[in-house]
Amino acid sequence: MTRALIKVADIIKQGLAKKIVVLAGAGISTPSGLPDFRSPNSGLYDNLEQYNLPYAEAVFDIEYFVRNPVPFFQVAKKLYPGNYAPNSAHYFIKQLQDKNMLLRMYTQNIDGLERLAGIKEDRLIEAHGSFSTAACIACDKKYTADDIKADIFSDRIPKCTKCQNIIKPKIVFFGEMLPKRFMMHLQDLPLADLLIVMGTSLEVYPFSSVADAVSTRIPRILISKKIAGTFKYSPRPNDLVLEGDIVEAVEHLTELCGWKETRLNR
Ligand code: OAD
Numbered sequence: 001m002t003r004a005l006i007k008v009a010d011i012i013k014q015g016l017a018k019k020i021v022v023l024a025g026a027g028i029s030t031p032s033g034l035p036d037f038r039s040p041n042s043g044l045y046d047n048l049e050q051y052n053l054p055y056a057e058a059v060f061d062i063e064y065f066v067r068n069p070v071p072f073f074q075v076a077k078k079l080y081p082g083n084y085a086p087n088s089a090h091y092f093i094k095q096l097q098d099k100n101m102l103l104r105m106y107t108q109n110i111d112g113l114e115r116l117a118g119i120k121e122d123r124l125i126e127a128h129g130s131f132s133t134a135a136c137i138a139c140d141k142k143y144t145a146d147d148i149k150a151d152i153f154s155d156r157i158p159k160c161t162k163c164q165n166i167i168k169p170k171i172v173f174f175g176e177m178l179p180k181r182f183m184m185h186l187q188d189l190p191l192a193d194l195l196i197v198m199g200t201s202l203e204v205y206p207f208s209s210v211a212d213a214v215s216t217r218i219p220r221i222l223i224s225k226k227i228a229g230t231f232k233y234s235p236r237p238n239d240l241v242l243e244g245d246i247v248e249a250v251e252h253l254t255e256l257c258g259w260k261e262t263r264l265n266r
């Protein structure tokens, strides 16, 4: 664990990383109290028995949602932004931004904690959308998170005032396209001089492919409890893997870089 961190800290301290790309998944938000998706027992997909889903990921499947939106809205009620705060992992990325080292952060998370930590909109790609806006699945009338919050918290399906169809938060479901912004910024990747991948199983495509789109000359580091994706199946010579807890890792890294404490900018 320490060897990989020392190497990354050296790269940062020597000023060799000025265009860092960060890829994040649900593992950066578990220290804030949110569940991830695929961890055995604690992950969301192991805790959906009561909804009788044909398979766990159906909760985020657009075809299933149109027929039965109830499981998704029950899950949405649990995950809805407002109850959770960012943690050291988010504030570490904010520090990279403040030190002008962050080219872009790509996140799969829909919890909005990156924005809350102060990652600027132009640095951030919310690749799987977020709860911040919503739209009718039939007529595309737009709604805010506040417009539908009361319905979600009262176990009612939010319905469009214009056509009575279901209002769905702008979260990317299986079977839907990723936001244009994700596609547009893929041009960032050849510019990256360091890739930091955090808290993701890299199981969901096309997001996972971002990890492979950076130059083979640059170091890629994975910080997560479990080795994943091409870090496992086709590792590169410059890869660094740190199998461990994210908070411990970023706090250690902050120390090794000689920065002040991670929560500095809270
Ligand atoms: P996963 O649940 O698949 O993976 C999270 C990874 O983070 C796992 O490998 C965990 O071991 C690791 N992890 C959890 N807590 C950690 C901690 N404190 N320290 C270090 N590692 C930790 O989540 P994602 O990869 O984000 O889609 O899942 C990708 C997509 O699948 C999600 O965006 C979601 C889901 O279907 C949508 O919501 C549309």
Ligand code: ZN
Pocket (backbone or CB within 6 Å): 136, 137, 138, 139, 140, 141, 160, 161, 162, 163, 164, 165
């Ligand atoms: Zn409508």
